[in-house]
Amino acid sequence: MKDGLFQVEAGSQEDVMVLNMGPSHPAMHGTVRMVLTLDGETVVKCDPEIGYLHRGFEKQCESATWTQVFPYTDRLNYVSPMLNNFGYAHAVEKLLEIEITDRAKYIRTIMGEVSRLSDHLTSIGAGALELAAMSAFLYAIEGRDLLWDLHEEISGARLTVSYARIGGLKADLTEEFEERWNAVEPRIYEILGRLDRLMTKNRVFLDRMQGTGAISAEDAIDFGFTGPCLRSAGVAYDVRKDHPYFAYDRVDFDVPVGSTGDNYDRYMVRLLEAYQSMRIIRQCLNDLPDGPVNVDVPSVVLPEKDTVYNTIEGMINHFKIIFEGIQVPAGEVYSYTEAGNGELGFYIVSNGTGNPWKLRVRPPCFYMMGGIDRMVEGGMIADIIPTFDTINMIGGEIDR
Amino acid sequence: MPTATINGKEVTVPRGTAIIRAAAMLGINVPHFCYHPALSAPANCRMCLVEVEKARKLEPACYLKVTDGMVVHTESEKVVAARQAVLEFILINHPVDCPICDQAGECKLQDYYMAYDAKPSRLTTGKVGKVKVYPIGPEVVYDGERCILCTRCVRFCDQITGTSELTVVDRGDRSEIRTFPGRELDNPYSMNVTDICPVGALTTRDFRFKCRVWLMTSTDSICTGCARGCSVHLDHYLGETQRYRPRFNPEVNEYWMCDEGRLSYKRLNANRSGALRVGERDDLSWPRAARMIAGALADAQLQPDQIAFVASADASTEALVAGHEYALNILRAGRFYWTGRADGEGDAFLRCADRNPNRAGLVHSFGEQILERGADRLLKDLKSGGIRALFMMSSALPFGREAVEELAAEARKLDIFILATSHAGSLSSAATVSLPVAKHSEQTGTWVNIDGVAQTVDAAYAPPGVAIADWDVYRRLAAGADAEWPLDSVDAIHARIFSDEAAE
């Protein structure tokens, strides 16, 4: 063995090996690098390194109009793009002091939950995949594809939806949407059931998940965990419940909460939340009110195309919004919504022009990655895999 | 000195001041179309109606003079309702033209509609069609449908140029702007009407469809077309100047500029060269090139009398000061010449016969006597021999193409011919060394106009290729010669210029 490349000497406690896990590694989705110091297979030190997917999101947003930010937000947590869209729209609406229409609220709730389902399915499936249970992964992905078909149906794209608009939505639901959902619903239930039966009680799976990557509630709070990861540690914090927005105060759903904060709890939180999302969508579809999807504020919402084509008033309105951008009053706002991974915050500073002066995203998994070393140190290399997965770090979101 | 209260704030103004001016003093903008501070106020657009307490109806702010104790509201409910009504009326016959209208983006109608009305029209009848793309003058195109008949253009021709080409013809909703029979809008200041037109009715042929205004960035600059040095807004997009618009400067040009100057921006874009060439090599870096130039000058072992330096009346004062320093202490030139554009036609308003923007700066840097040694003299001296090395600043030449070729032919015979230039041409291909320099839109510079008004402007965009600011050229050449150089920043040069002035 050549000296300096790596050393494996017997006997001494001190002899450890450094292993670069990533950035190019099958399990480090979204290119993350973990500099591991290993004692045998035990991780004694973990130094996560992120930023390989940094795209200058916040810098770009500062030179985009308020509307042009939407395509960028699609690419934050790219597994649940709708939630980012809505989170951002919600923040700007808060700054503009606009209350969106009831129908828009319900549609946002529905599509947000569809996105959340796809996020949870991905997390569960990818976790299974990385534990080598390939079939479970593909079942989950099949379910996710059905959900993305719905994305495509109403927004025109599966992933880069750009569906929300400030003051409402790009378009109403299609007429067939409810029919489509009725067809998809039983299949998603079937897939969730299949995943549950394949894994939840399987001892191989339990051994891998239980007791690994655990974090206490105090630590989780201290590190700024939110979402399923915080709830798995036993803290029932869900923005949808604690600070309801959209139509969440009008639907009935439960918040699954774990007790130990280990991988198994995180997996279960996601699985059970998926069922809750199904419930929410069904309720919203049943109570979906009629009416417009966009608010009646001409300075914010683009006029109808017919008006643009045929009247100078509509044309002027259209032009002003396109070339100047929406004029958002100067001020600052912090708005928070529950994204797939936890509290997705937008801190926006406007100087009263068509571009944001500062647009900060609080990516939920950023703070969770900040605590991951605490969760994997002392465990084995193999434990990093389910831990990293149940945290559900999304590269686009953490690196922006 | 009457004192009035506008929107709750008191203001004291000279007698005879219109409410709109008084409001402007308080920073309150009263929307208007027909009113222009340099023109008379006909109060025909009715957009500036404001509520004056104790008056029976709303009053035009552009026309009504402030009287003592007047209480004015410019944003009251009544006023806003009136503005909405005015806008609705104006828009009744306005075509759906924003996509093809050059004014879109800086159009008052758009601004006010979004600010005050933003309501759909109640109009159900068709719009009145009028003339489109009407060539009202050689530089200006008229669109009758977009015109709101504010008559600013008519008043401009009456009151500013005194040429009176324009008038309103027809009545009611068929009214249009026209020239008097047999005439054209062809005075040397005709393009100003497009600036003052609040909508897209009058547009310039030059800028027509060239670039959308919202895409451009505007930088405050000056026009270098003549010694007047009118203040302009230099609008540029993607590193290219798209147009000049006059910028209000009461000391120089007020609100106006001449057509010739307005079109002089074209020189900034034509034939630009950003390549640095020494001999046959054009892949050199500035430090390397500077060392080679210094080496070549040292090797040639020239007497001061064999070295000539040609200053330019086009260049900024910074460039001239730095050039002077370089010529005296590093180049050690013994002969000084100057070049610049030949005189043209002038008039009593803005246009100067002297077409060089900085003759004053030239005199300031090189002294009065240099004016006697112009381009003709340079050509003559070159022909008579004696000059072996020539350094020439970027400049226009006062004579025609043939004479330029002649000069180039003479320059080819020299041992060393260094040309600092921003354009590619026969002279630059004749040069042994061609140094790329920035235009005035690309560097910080101070220009002194015919009346001695100095204006400092900043770079609007980056120069092409490896071109750099004039003063920086001399700094780098000095560094190449390992010489001491006191003027290593714009600030240092400014310190020298303004301390000189203080000493005088």
Added chain:
Amino acid sequence: MAVTVTKIPRPDRSLWVQSYVPEVMRGLSITSKQFFKNLFTKKDVVTIQYPEVKRDYPERYRGLHRLMYRDDGQVRCVACMCCSTACPANCIHIEAAEHDDTSIEKYPAVFVIDELRCIVCGMCVEACPCDAIRMDSGIHTHPFYERDTAFFDKPALLELGGPSVAHQGGDMKGVQGHH
């Protein structure tokens, strides 16, 4: 609203679980059910055999751009630059020019979309005030073997396009101008 919390059950490690076999059997029952089902009926197979079978894109699907034309076959676009302004990726290049027909006045002499740079967000369609550009061609952006071929110019975009039926310009058309 009170937070309704469900506590997640921790599975008890009974012999049933601990002995591996029953749960493995259960897992096998799921996978082998799918296996035999698909072996004999292909009922659950969701794969679409792409080049031979094509999925129908929904009506709102954003695909390749297309330029619409007027009744007389001329390009509908008037080069107002709204789309290139709204484009977050800066992928639309337009050069405007003057049209001989004064009723059209302005048209795009050059209209190029860099389809590789395009992020398919649909902002251009939303921004178009003339119904000139659409993304409903139902064709997705195909791979390009050379960079140059990704630039779709006006003829290429018009080829995908169709006549626009949108009524435009208010009642302007009915009224004759008096030139």
Added chain:
Amino acid sequence: MSKKVVTAVKKKFKAAVLDTHSRLGDETIILDRSALHEVCEFLKHQPKMEFNMLMDVTAVDYLNREPRFEVVYHLYSLTQKHRLRLRVPLEESDPVVPTLTDVWRAANWGEREVWDMYGIRFEGHPDLRRILLYAEFEGHPLRKDYPIQRSQPRMDLRRKERDSVEEYRTMHRDRAADSDRSAT
């Protein structure tokens, strides 16, 4: 609810509170940096406040304004369900704030990102490295005077990175020494 918090902080740290506002329901305290640490300790541990979560750390660059920078903290209380924003203005010439890593560990990565993006230093931070960008990056990109199109110089291959084995050994030695001490 959180209005009371603002009032209490104002009362207790009169000198350090520069301003407060509550636009759009976001309670905001603008603080002098000297009291930041103390105020945060107070906010975290005071009953009825219990800001046990640091939601986010970020900064804003108000170019051409004095003071130019502002570090912004968003706090949340899981027990009281209220939020608070702290803003700490900083001069361009001296962009330093005390770290909050010892109050909330979440501040660790948040502050690293602010350092990375704005070049604001956090005094006492245990590991103030760049986080999203690489160590050799020149400048701080979210500053308003960093042009969006600017490109970075090409960097050389790194010969050797931080030696984690060495770090671990030191750690291990210290730990061994500690246990030796406690044994004797």
Added chain:
Amino acid sequence: MLTDILLILLKIVAVVLLFAMPIGSLMTLLGDRKQSSMIQNRVGPNRARLSIIPGLGRLPLVGIPHFLADGLKMIFKEDAIPDGADRTWHNIVPAMALFPAIVMWAVIPFHDHYCTGEIVVQNYRDICVEGQTRNFFSIANLDAGLLYVFAISGVSVYGAAIAGWASNAKYSLIGGLRSSAQMISYEVSMALSVAGAILIYGTLNLNEMVVQQGHLIGGWLPMWGIVVQPLAFFIFLGAMMAETKRAPFDMPEGESEIVAGYFTEFSSMKFAVIQLSEYVATVFVGALIATIFLGGWQVPYLYGDGFHFGNTPTAALELPYWAVIALRIGAFSFKTIFILWLQFMLRWTLPRFRYDQVMNLGWKIFLPLSLANLVITAFVVAIL
């Protein structure tokens, strides 16, 4: 003498090239790809196509052309050897991995010895009268057949361990270490679990074992290994899967943890050979389990002269000898493939163990269980 050598060569060719290798490599395709696609609601490989019968167009042939295309591709891929690797060992290692996997096949009986004379069935055994028995259906009829298997499988650990070591890469090294630890550990329970079977059948000769499994308990229940040693069957299956590093015991390659384990740094044909050896070993596991626990080439109630229901001297349904041989070889192949199918089903169903859990399973569960199994079997055998 010469004919013997020729016969052995013929048998080697037949077993290795007609059975082990084709099934082994086809499994890469059918098991790994086609079977998984069926489980996962996909179509699986069907893009590479061949035109075999003119006029029928190009057919996907359940993906077999993919296998050919892959082989072709592998040959032309670059053989990358990491900087600082031990080139000699790096080059030798694939052969070292393949060698034991193939050599083990020597003792697998595909059928009973060929009888040149007449067959009389007595007490569930074929007895060859008036003729010789010829060993046509296994390469070598070793009396210590099972020991030979254990011995050779002990050698196979070197392939993985050295592959990991010779690559000069950390992931490979971890993979190599994991595989050596795992393979050595599982050999213990593997050997102990079949010890019960050895006690019952009283032989180490695999063919003899199979012959004995033709016995019918109570006249109807075949005395297959799985019937008399059910626990040992599960342990042996698990241990053999661990031995061949198949999922869920694929720690040494665990792609989500250590990229690809010991063969991370192998490419082109070298990679293909390592893969192939793994699959050949997998097929061997099928064959061995079929031999020991599923009655090998035995078809229930079928003996040399036809079907017997009960301990009768004459067949209830007489069959010609060639048909019997064909049925039995078919049965053996079917059983082997069934075990293979089962292994792949498990692979696509179960998550992977963790490294220490595998060791626990081996030492703390399989070992005591197989010991207990052995003791109980010993008692029972002694009593009977």
